[in-house]
Amino acid sequence: MKYSKQRELVLNTVMENPVHPTADFVYSHLRNANPNISLGTVYRNLNLLVEHGFIHKIAIPNGSDRFDFRLDEHYHMICNSCGEVFDVELNRLKELDTEIEKSTGFIVTGHDLIINGVCNNCKNK
Amino acid sequence: MKYSKQRELVLNTVMENPVHPTADFVYSHLRNANPNISLGTVYRNLNLLVEHGFIHKIAIPNGSDRFDFRLDEHYHMICNSCGEVFDVELNRLKELDTEIEKSTGFIVTGHDLIINGVCNNCKNK
DNA sequence: CTACCTGCAAAAGGTTTGCATAGCC
DNA sequence: GGCTATGCAAACCTTTTGCAGGTAG
Secondary structure, eight states, X not given: OOOOHHHHHHHHHHHHOTTXXXXXXXXXXXXXXXTTOOHHHHHHHHHHHHHTTSSXXXXXXXXXXXXXXXXXSOEEEEETTTOOEEXXXXXXXXXXXXXXXXXXXXXXXXXXXXXXXXXXXXXXX | OOOOHHHHHHHHHHHHOTTOOBHHHHHHHHHHHOTTXXXXXXXXXXXXXXXXXXXEEEOOTTSOOEXXXXXXXXXXXXXXXXXXXXXXXXXXXXXXXXXXXXXXXXXEEEEEEEEEEEOHHHHTO
């Protein structure tokens, strides 16, 4: 992967924003200082960074994909009130994969888990 | 909810096809015998049937929504090779919700879990 | 009769892609 | 110089929606 200014900017934006930014967040954020950057480039670079293991992609049911600079295993919760995505400090449920592998015979490569709920800010309103 | 022929057809299609059909599957399936049915109507009825609790919607990460006539609690596995969706007979992980509720303070209303892997048909190739 | 439903087509997200040009190595 | 990346815009896919006419109760 050869260097590009745009890729560096995209990576930095994800690194500096623990809000699990969407592609559009990254784009809007960067547009301020870089009016010429294009949304296509942002998407291409996010996907490249995911493929090369620099960041992770979080698929949100009925929502835009989000990106995460944290590479260690953890889960995510989405607040159905404000829409924000929070980290959930819980180790990957490996037993779950093994259990399902045993009972179904399928080769289990992993799982996607998103917790739904209401965050601390929103529940106090 | 007042009776309509189209809604009946949509519901029957989901009932008779344990493949967890997508909206487009239902539409194509029905078009054969009902060339005038519209995709919009299929979507509207699927959503209505979900809202009224007749069927469930399964959100697939990076894929179309699927619909399920089974109302009892279970999970789903998607085969990354053939794309088919299978039932996983595993009781809902209520403990998980409670655990996360305790550790985070969030109100947890539920979770979306999709298992990824390779199904029995595909792994033997 | 009236409220709800349909078909059709357009619009609305979100994401990818083709193309000509620009930039890294 | 060659290969990769960019900007721009168009295309794509899935899902929703506005509208005018149709149908159940």
